Amino acid sequence: MNRPTGSRRRDSGPTDSQARTADAVSAIRADGLGVSTGDFTLLSPTDISLDIGHNLVIGGDNGSGKTTLLSALTGLLSPTQGTVTVCGLAPDDRKSEFRAAVTGLIGRAPISRELTVAEHLVAIAMSWSLREPHTAAMRQLEELEIDFLAERFAHELSSGQTQLMQLAMVLVRPAQLLVLDEPEQRLDSTRLDLLITVLEKRSQNGTTLVLASHSQKVIDRLGEEYLPLTRDATGLS
Numbered sequence: 001m002n003r004p005t006g007s008r009r010r011d012s013g014p015t016d017s018q019a020r021t022a023d024a025v026s027a028i029r030a031d032g033l034g035v036s037t038g039d040f041t042l043l044s045p046t047d048i049s050l051d052i053g054h055n056l057v058i059g060g061d062n063g064s065g066k067t068t069l070l071s072a073l074t075g076l077l078s079p080t081q082g083t084v085t086v087c088g089l090a091p092d093d094r095k096s097e098f099r100a101a102v103t104g105l106i107g108r109a110p111i112s113r114e115l116t117v118a119e120h121l122v123a124i125a126m127s128w129s130l131r132e133p134h135t136a137a138m139r140q141l142e143e144l145e146i147d148f149l150a151e152r153f154a155h156e157l158s159s160g161q162t163q164l165m166q167l168a169m170v171l172v173r174p175a176q177l178l179v180l181d182e183p184e185q186r187l188d189s190t191r192l193d194l195l196i197t198v199l200e201k202r203s204q205n206g207t208t209l210v211l212a213s214h215s216q217k218v219i220d221r222l223g224e225e226y227l228p229l230t231r232d233a234t235g236l237s
């Protein structure tokens, strides 16, 4: 059974309003959540109890089930055993109530060759009815220090710049809970420090972060709760 290895909560804890909300609903409640296909285990049974306003980093070796777990938490994949709620809802990425509460980056988000970097973010900001979508888009690009790429087409970027753009596409819209799969991918150490600072700010503003990561820096700075996944014997091939 996978379980978090104990709490490393911030001294300050959640704000009063977060605590009140947490009384009513958890960020994540998973009991024996598992995924298997035939006799092969993708994710061994996993328990998670995470309060709103706290962060979870999921670690573990390659193939231990991190992406599978994030996919189950975001409704991209259905668990084959156990139960799970996220922000009090059954994960279903086609339900507008769930999409309003939970967003994330798992793998690559689709991009259009017809749109510039800024236009991708403006489209997302408009779809979430942000009042000044262009301003919101530019602010987000500035926060990740890629505003100089605003007028480039999205397919004209380096791999690290593409990663930052994809993170910006997720960060530009509001969400209670943010799920990121190995956000450190393809980032140099300066950009990784910047990303961690941006995520710390989101966390301080009340967003719950759920990250999978191989980066010790991410684990140390964002992993209030740490869940190292292990593969079940039946998962070894």
Ligand SMILES: Nc1ncnc2c1ncn2[C@@H]1O[C@H](COP(=O)(O)OP(=O)(O)OP(=O)(O)O)[C@@H](O)[C@H]1O
Residues within 6 Å of the ligand: 037, 041, 042, 043, 060, 061, 062, 063, 064, 065, 066, 067, 068, 069, 235
């Ligand atoms: N579509 C699939 N069908 C069958 N098995 C799969 C599928 N996707 C992943 N797996 C297997 O499930 C297990 C967990 O994969 P997963 O991608 O969740 O691991 P991970 O911890 O995210 O790995 P990494 O650190 O390499 O990203 C692996 O053994 C993998 O080979």
